[in-house]
Amino acid sequence: MVKITIIGSGNVAQHLIKAFTKSDRTEIVQVFSRKKESLLHLVDSDKIATDFSDLKEADLYVISITDDAISEVSAQLPFENQLVVHTSGASPIAILNSKNRKGVFYPLQTFSKAKPVDFSIIPICLEAENQTDYTILETVAKSISNAVFSISSQQRKALHVSAVFVNNFTNHLYQIGQEICEEHLVPFEILRPLIQETAEKIQTLTPGDAQTGPAKRNDSxxxxxxLNYLTNENQKNIYKILTQSIQNNGKTL
Amino acid sequence: MVKITIIGSGNVAQHLIKAFTKSDRTEIVQVFSRKKESLLHLVDSDKIATDFSDLKEADLYVISITDDAISEVSAQLPFENQLVVHTSGASPIAILNSKNRKGVFYPLQTFSKAKPVDFSIIPICLEAENQTDYTILETVAKSISNAVFSISSQQRKALHVSAVFVNNFTNHLYQIGQEICEEHLVPFEILRPLIQETAEKIQTLTPGDAQTGPAKRNDSxxxxxxLNYLTNENQKNIYKILTQSIQNNGKTL
Structure with missing residues (x-):
């Protein structure tokens, strides 16, 4: 059993606590959070540390907090030469303080507290400073997911930017779709199967092969x-820029 | 049995032929196409008309061709007072020639020849000039789908624009994600589960509730x-505009 301490209590931290609790290769030793109440539904009260000085020995310390705080928290840890990883797609491995062995354990998925996730299909991107530490991370990752990848800090940057496009920006396009529907008294639910199918197509086709629509067929x-129909200038602007980008096949204008 | 003639041989036409052939409430009488070969895998040769003068009597004529040709083809039909519908999201009912009874039978889904679709969950948006014709369309639609909606030409415009955002533009964001990954030698498949989950979240959450990411939390x-990482000006531009739109909650700047 790999003994794990989670530092943090946000969405990712909570989903990891659940996954590591279920796994038969890992054991949650402790969870650190300033807000004890937010974790009581997941771990026993005596396993929640609210002060760094209360942290016990573990094989792996997983820092799952906002990007801005990773550097400082990793410096405050009251021990040395332990394996400490963060879970951020946006931060390099080097953001962690050098007094401990550094690593990254980045589950590439969108987490919300409300919705349960199936961890077995979530890609986990790993990075470590040496093979021994990588093997520990790999054992832990493979015990909760079937999709484990070795990804450098440089590659992770590309993944994180890409993820913003395919997740955050895509979701915003859904929102624009909803706003247009609501303005014209059309139920947004009519679009839900289309949204689902658009994503499903990509599981087997390349985006290039799946592209359809007026921009693709130059239907001016x-x-x-x-463009005449849209009244919101922001929606018009986004429509124009994405249409041009499809027509130019993504190349710089 | 409602006797149906399909005019056209594209993606939508072919998927409709399959669905109407399967349904026990409808019967494909004929299919019209200038290119007979493109249909031989779906219908018997003697059911394929290549000249308008060969068209036989049917209860419903479904024109499923490119938007630009609907008006002309509906005018060329060698009969009057029959129920003639088009399947276009972008065209009003009035685009059809008035010598026949007009209607719209718009399946709101993205179709590609390569991928089979489950018609039962595809929303079908109907419009007719009177209740009798609407009832015929409703019978036909309900025999292949569980999601049938009465949608006016005005409402369909909103749906069609929204569909461009949630389908065509979304797919283009997938493509940008793939390009960024490829440029940095990261396998795009790592992003596929994220794409799937982004769409699945919307089946139960509103886009507003599902929105996450640096723009949403103003993580400058x-x-x-x-923005520093992206080298392609087009990608940078799209990143900026969608980030601003999320930060302004879709409101005009």
Whole structure:
């Protein structure tokens, strides 16, 4: 059993606590959080540390907090030469304080507290300073997921930016779709199967092969009609820029 | 049995032929296409008409061709007072020639020939000039789908524009994600579960509740890092505009 201490109590931390509790290769030794109440539904009260000086020995310390705080928290840990990882897609391994052995354990998924996730299909991107530590992270990752990848800090940057496009920005396009529907008294639910199918197509086709629509077929009549129809300048602007980008096949104008 | 003639041989036409052939409430009488070969895998050769003068009597004629050609083809039909519908999200009911009874039978889904679709969950948006014709369309639609909606030409415009955002533009964001990954030698497959989950979240949450990411939490450090990281001006531009739109909650700047 790999003994794990989680530092943090946010969405990712909570999903990891659940996954590590279920796994038969890992054991949650402690969870650190200033807000004890937010964790009582997940771990016993005596396993929650609210002060760094209360931290016990573990094989792996997982810092799962906001990016801005990782550096400082890793410096405050009251021990040395332990394996300490963060879970951030946006931060390099070097952000961690050098008094401990550094690593990254980045589950590439969108987590919300409300919705349970199936960890077995979530890609986990690992990085470590040496093979021994990598093997520990790999054992832990493979005990909760079937999709484990070795990803350098440099590669993780690309993944994180890409994830913003395919997740955050995509979700915002859903929101614009909803706003247009609501403005014209059309139930947004009609679009839900289309949203689902758009994502499902990508599981087997490349985005290039899956692309359809007026921009792709250079249908200027429909494009002009849509631009005339939209009254919100922000929506119009986004429509124009994404249409041009599809027409230029993503190349710089 | 409602006797149906399909006019067209594209993606939507072919998926409709399959669905109507399977349904026990409908019967494909004929399919019209200038290119007979493209349909031989779906219908018997003697059911394929290549000239308008060969068209036989049917209860419903479904024009499923490119938007630009609907008006002309509906005018060329060698009969009057029949129920003729188109399947376009972008065209009003009035685009059809008035010598026949007009209607719209718009399946709101993204179709590609390569991928089979489950018609039962595809929303079908119907419009007709009177209740009798609407009832015929409703019978036909309900025989292949569980999601049938009465949608006016005005409402369909909103749906079609929204569909461009949540389908065409979303798919283009997938493509940008893939390009960033490829440029940095990261396998795009790592992002596929995230794409799937982003769409699945929307089946139960509103886009507003599902929104996460640096723009949503005003994390300017990460936003600046991403903009510095991107080298393609087009990608940078799209990143900036969608980030601003999220930060302004979709409101006009």
């Amino acid at each position: 009549t429909t494009i002009d009609a849509h | 450090t990460t936003i600046d890092a991403h």
